[in-house]
Amino acid sequence: MLANMLKKMFGSQNERLLKTMQPVVERINALEPEIKALDDAALVAKTAEFRQRLEQGATLDELLPEAFAVVREASVRVLGLRHFDVQLIGGMVLHQGRIAEMKTGEGKTLVATLAVYLNALGGRGVHVVTVNDYLARRDSEWMGQLYTFLGLTVGVIVHGLDDQQRKEAYGADVTYGTNNEFGFDYLRDNMKFRVEDFCQREYNFAIVDEVDSILIDEARTPLIISGPADASTELYVKVNTLLPRFKAETHFTVDEKAKSVALTEEGVALGEELLGVENLYDPRNIEQLHHLTQALKAHVLFKRDVDYLVRDDQVVIVDEFTGRAMAGRRFSDGLHQALEAKEGVRVERENQTMASITFQNYFRMYEKLAGMTGTADTEAAEFKKIYNLDVMVIPTHHPMIRIDYPDAIYKTLAAKYRAIVREIKELHEKGQPVLVGTINIDVSEKISAMLKKQKIPHAVLNAKQHDKEAEIVADAGQRGKVTIATNMAGRGTDIKLGEGVAELGGLHILGTGRHESRRIDNQLRGRSGRQGDPGSSRFFLSLEDDLLRIFGSERISGIMDRLGMEEDEPIEHNMISKAIENAQRKVEGHNFEIRKHLLEYDDVMNKQREVIYSQRREVLSSTDLKEVVWEMVEDLVQGLVAEFADEKVLSADWDWNGLNERCTILFGFAPEWDEEARADLNAEQLTDRLRQLLTQRYEEREAQVGTENMRQLERIILLQMVDSHWKEHLLNMDHLKEGIGLRGYGQKNPLIEYKREGFQMFMEMIDRMREQTVSTLFRVRLVRDDEVEAMEAQQRNRRPPMQLSREEAGAPRQPTVNRPEDKVGRNAPCPCGSGKKYKRCCGRQ
Numbered sequence: 001m002l003a004n005m006l007k008k009m010f011g012s013q014n015e016r017l018l019k020t021m022q023p024v025v026e027r028i029n030a031l032e033p034e035i036k037a038l039d040d041a042a043l044v045a046k047t048a049e050f051r052q053r054l055e056q057g058a059t060l061d062e063l064l065p066e067a068f069a070v071v072r073e074a075s076v077r078v079l080g081l082r083h084f085d086v087q088l089i090g091g092m093v094l095h096q097g098r099i100a101e102m103k104t105g106e107g108k109t110l111v112a113t114l115a116v117y118l119n120a121l122g123g124r125g126v127h128v129v130t131v132n133d134y135l136a137r138r139d140s141e142w143m144g145q146l147y148t149f150l151g152l153t154v155g156v157i158v159h160g161l162d163d164q165q166r167k168e169a170y171g172a173d174v175t176y177g178t179n180n181e182f183g184f185d186y187l188r189d190n191m192k193f194r195v196e197d198f199c200q201r202e203y204n205f206a207i208v209d210e211v212d213s214i215l216i217d218e219a220r221t222p223l224i225i226s227g228p229a230d231a232s233t234e235l236y237v238k239v240n241t242l243l244p245r246f247k248a249e250t251h252f253t254v255d256e257k258a259k260s261v262a263l264t265e266e267g268v269a270l271g272e273e274l275l276g277v278e279n280l281y282d283p284r285n286i287e288q289l290h291h292l293t294q295a296l297k298a299h300v301l302f303k304r305d306v307d308y309l310v311r312d313d314q315v316v317i318v319d320e321f322t323g324r325a326m327a328g329r330r331f332s333d334g335l336h337q338a339l340e341a342k343e344g345v346r347v348e349r350e351n352q353t354m355a356s357i358t359f360q361n362y363f364r365m366y367e368k369l370a371g372m373t374g375t376a377d378t379e380a381a382e383f384k385k386i387y388n389l390d391v392m393v394i395p396t397h398h399p400m401i402r403i404d405y406p407d408a409i410y411k412t413l414a415a416k417y418r419a420i421v422r423e424i425k426e427l428h429e430k431g432q433p434v435l436v437g438t439i440n441i442d443v444s445e446k447i448s449a450m451l452k453k454q455k456i457p458h459a460v461l462n463a464k465q466h467d468k469e470a471e472i473v474a475d476a477g478q479r480g481k482v483t484i485a486t487n488m489a490g491r492g493t494d495i496k497l498g499e500g501v502a503e504l505g506g507l508h509i510l511g512t513g514r515h516e517s518r519r520i521d522n523q524l525r526g527r528s529g530r531q532g533d534p535g536s537s538r539f540f541l542s543l544e545d546d547l548l549r550i551f552g553s554e555r556i557s558g559i560m561d562r563l564g565m566e567e568d569e570p571i572e573h574n575m576i577s578k579a580i581e582n583a584q585r586k587v588e589g590h591n592f593e594i595r596k597h598l599l600e601y602d603d604v605m606n607k608q609r610e611v612i613y614s615q616r617r618e619v620l621s622s623t624d625l626k627e628v629v630w631e632m633v634e635d636l637v638q639g640l641v642a643e644f645a646d647e648k649v650l651s652a653d654w655d656w657n658g659l660n661e662r663c664t665i666l667f668g669f670a671p672e673w674d675e676e677a678r679a680d681l682n683a684e685q686l687t688d689r690l691r692q693l694l695t696q697r698y699e700e701r702e703a704q705v706g707t708e709n710m711r712q713l714e715r716i717i718l719l720q721m722v723d724s725h726w727k728e729h730l731l732n733m734d735h736l737k738e739g740i741g742l743r744g745y746g747q748k749n750p751l752i753e754y755k756r757e758g759f760q761m762f763m764e765m766i767d768r769m770r771e772q773t774v775s776t777l778f779r780v781r782l783v784r785d786d787e788v789e790a791m792e793a794q795q796r797n798r799r800p801p802m803q804l805s806r807e808e809a810g811a812p813r814q815p816t817v818n819r820p821e822d823k824v825g826r827n828a829p830c831p832c833g834s835g836k837k838y839k840r841c842c843g844r845q
Helices: 002-010 013-036 040-055 060-078 085-095 108-120 133-142 144-149 163-170 179-189 211-220 234-245 265-275 283-300 335-343 359-363 377-387 413-430 441-453 469-477 518-525 546-550 554-562 574-621 626-644 656-667 683-705 707-746 750-779 785-796 820-824
Strands: 099-101 126-130 154-157 174-178 205-209 223-228 252-255 260-263 308-311 314-318 351-357 368-373 391-393 408-410 434-438 459-461 482-486 507-511 535-542 803-806
Touching: 013 060, 013 085, 013 391, 040 060, 060 085, 060 108, 060 144, 085 099, 085 108, 085 368, 108 126, 108 144, 108 205, 108 368, 126 133, 126 179, 133 144, 133 154, 133 174, 144 154, 154 163, 154 179, 163 174, 174 179, 179 223, 179 351, 179 359, 205 211, 211 359, 211 368, 211 377, 211 574, 234 265, 234 283, 234 335, 252 283, 260 265, 260 283, 265 283, 283 335, 314 335, 351 359, 351 574, 351 707, 359 377, 359 574, 377 391, 377 574, 408 413, 413 434, 413 441, 413 507, 413 535, 434 441, 441 459, 441 482, 459 469, 469 482, 507 518, 518 535, 518 574, 535 546, 546 574, 574 707, 574 750, 626 656, 626 683, 626 707, 626 750, 656 683, 656 750, 683 707, 683 750, 707 750
Parallel strands: 099 368, 099 391, 126 174, 126 205, 154 174, 205 368, 408 535, 434 482, 434 507, 459 482, 507 535
Antiparallel strands: 223 351, 223 803, 252 260, 308 314
């Protein structure tokens, strides 16, 4: 109550911030006559003037009013579009590194030009991130006219470019591209063998379009570059043939909320019988258990034409947020292979991770980050917590007059579909255009088939045919048009009303079901009522919809039965509307937990990734790495002395044979120590003698090979060691993450255990890398000059076939057991990894 009173007295924080921006808007408007009076040459010359002022100490904030006025005037001359006052506010919000929430149709693309131009003046580059290649290319060409006119360079990053084209695009003042392309380029750069081959430069400023989709929805799935592993694919096919024997509830249980499958005791017994193993939970059989679980998941939880398509004998993922087919992307963890076995197409080999990063950690590298969307306020807390981004709601230029009707809820799916077709037919006959939003391809095709029977002409836009997306969606506002689209409908494409349509009520949005996220529903609604146009929307639901079925519709169904409601009679009730919203909140909360979980685990890897990538860049950019090598040698010498020189014992009695063996392993030779040399030594003297011996040996090696060749070899071998050990470490971390959930049975926090063991594994990897680098350099054979160059060229071209993918879920694989004693037996090894029997460890009463 007090908060509401204060809000009435002082206004919301959003309103107060908007008020502080109003004087700046007035300053920009006051400059308009002066800027308008300039000819084209004088207007273009402003860019050079601004850059000079920056070099002389001016700040971007000081330049903002005049720079925005220049962009507005240039836009009028080049594009025929003049920024409204509310768009100027949107530009200021982006420049401040915030998220601008602007209703669909308010011109976000044009708003971005203000902040992009201002921040590109510094010459450090600005990235504009879009959701797909089409929008990246379209916006770079459309808004690129404005930047080019003002003397800035523009690049675009889309699928299929070579490294040189990418490097040129990143070198531009303004670079458009998709989140996937930016992220994968970062990973690919950190796998290259020459600094001059890197495509990206510094991470200065990024503006993310549809920021909620990219930084929230897609943040559940990390970017992964992987290469083929050695594992056979036969087991996927074999396990797939066994699946018909497994019955739901008897052999396995399904948790649709968590998208997981768990074997029952009977299921484990059947699996052991069919696979011919004694104990599925024996560590030796963990691979077969994993294959069985993934096969069940593929058959039970993943539906064809909903979660994936089969096209050209390949399983193609359908993005759940955009409805697009994601060609070339693969589910990880063997799930994609399980789907290939299920659909009877060729099973590709499983891949091994070579590099990965989450969108959260990629975008947090930018010095300044901003975003635009029509729907961000519902996720404001997550934007602040994860990215430290504030959300500001920008007022609309024209008042919103769209009518949002209450949801119509039916008892069965069949009744819902009949009602949908009735409404489409009625609106079509009166000439009002209808955009039908579906959650997946399956529903879009079902509605299409029903409309064909009614002989209602319509267009279908889904992942199976999205080549004409812009054309179909742009035409959706014409008189009598019926357009069916999955939830990617119209992203970034304006739906303009045809002649006479406004008088008929504008575009009507018909939702065939609620999405898990309220934002996706709001995005669909936002296709109508743009820029003050009339419009309407209504969602049709049934108690058999997944959202209501999974999150409990029995109470609602009971009410409908008690009221004696007919199957084709809809119900509209506040209690039901609240139940639906609560269901969506639960799913949104669950998805936030997944993203948070993923980030917590990736934060561990991120620190390690930063160490390795910075070390790699140091190796690539240095001309002389001898000092780095000698730091490694020094560390090894200190370790040897600590191990063998016990100051409490006379030096003559030290383990000289052990020291010689270790020297032979590390440096390829055993020092000669006579009795006199071993007497009366301390640790410091032994350190000096080892250092002298190794320096002499290394200088001899360098004289044999040649100084220049030795410097090249140091770089080649260091890179080889960093890359091979990092790749192996990523595999080991993947394995650790897979099994870490089981630590929960031992009353341990899996995340803390993952951090502790991950750090230990990383330090062990660094030690191995150091030892093998030094050992290789001390053993290096005599080589000719051309052989060194050949080695360097071979390493440069050593790029194995790479698979770009997005994981189905980035958090650790959850254990597929309910109670360990039910599955592994009290005499079996404890799942917590202690090595003890379960009854002696976590199962102790």
